[in-house]
Amino acid sequence: xxxxxxxxxxxxxxxxxxxxxxxxxxxxxxxxxxxxxxxxxxxxxxxxxxxxxxxxxxxxxxxxxxxxxxxxxxxxxxxxxxxxxxxxxxxxxxxxxxxxxxxxxxxxxxxxxxxxxxxxxxx
Numbered sequence: 001x002x003x004x005x006x007x008x009x010x011x012x013x014x015x016x017x018x019x020x021x022x023x024x025x026x027x028x029x030x031x032x033x034x035x036x037x038x039x040x041x042x043x044x045x046x047x048x049x050x051x052x053x054x055x056x057x058x059x060x061x062x063x064x065x066x067x068x069x070x071x072x073x074x075x076x077x078x079x080x081x082x083x084x085x086x087x088x089x090x091x092x093x094x095x096x097x098x099x100x101x102x103x104x105x106x107x108x109x110x111x112x113x114x115x116x117x118x119x120x121x122x123x
Contacts (some may be wrong), residue, residue, distance in 0.1 A: 002112040004024045009094060009117030010103060012086055016121070020081040022096030022114060030054065030074040033082045033099045035110055036081045038092035038119075047105040048094070054105060064090075076083045093118050 008020040022034065036048040049060045049070040058070050069082040077097055096118050097110035102109065 002029070002032060003095050004098060004112055004114035005120075006096050006117040007093065009119045011120045011122065012023065014086060014088055014121055016086050017082070017084045017121060018086065020094055020096075020119075021116060022079040022081075022084070024077045024079070024098065026077070029077040029098075031100070032112075033102045034070070034071060034072055034079040035097045035104070036070060036079075036094060037107055037110075038090075039116075040089075040092040040093045045095070045107055047107070050099075050104065051079065052102040057103075059105065061105075063111050074078060083119070086119075088121045088123045091119060091121050113120045 005023045031053050033052045035050040039045040046116050051058045051070045067085045072079045096114045098112040099110040101107040101109050
């Protein structure tokens with residue numbers, strides 16, 4: 001079992017940056033692929049980025065490609081999402097999630113979820 005806690009959200013102006021963190025419990029963090037998802041008001045939860053375990057291969061949604069960077073530190077049991085050049089449309093609650101599968105962009109393959117952290121980008 002993995003417990004996830006996100007942090008680092010907040011209010012930022014358009015063009016600014018934020019770094020989200022996802023702290024995980026458990027000894028087997030490195031074996032999980034980690035994903036970031038987001039949900040804006042009135043919209044469905046959508047995939048943002050993933051990073052696989054061990055090899056650390058990454059994938060991004062087209063809407064954030066080139067602006068966001070996902071990473072992980074398996075010593076600290078933490079995943080990160082560096083968000084640059086933020087836009088008002090990036091406003092959402094951001095969730096981190098863990099999966100035993102790799103390269104998954106669908107939320108249904110992620111068994112463990114954090115409670116989310118709010119990101120608000122003002123214009």
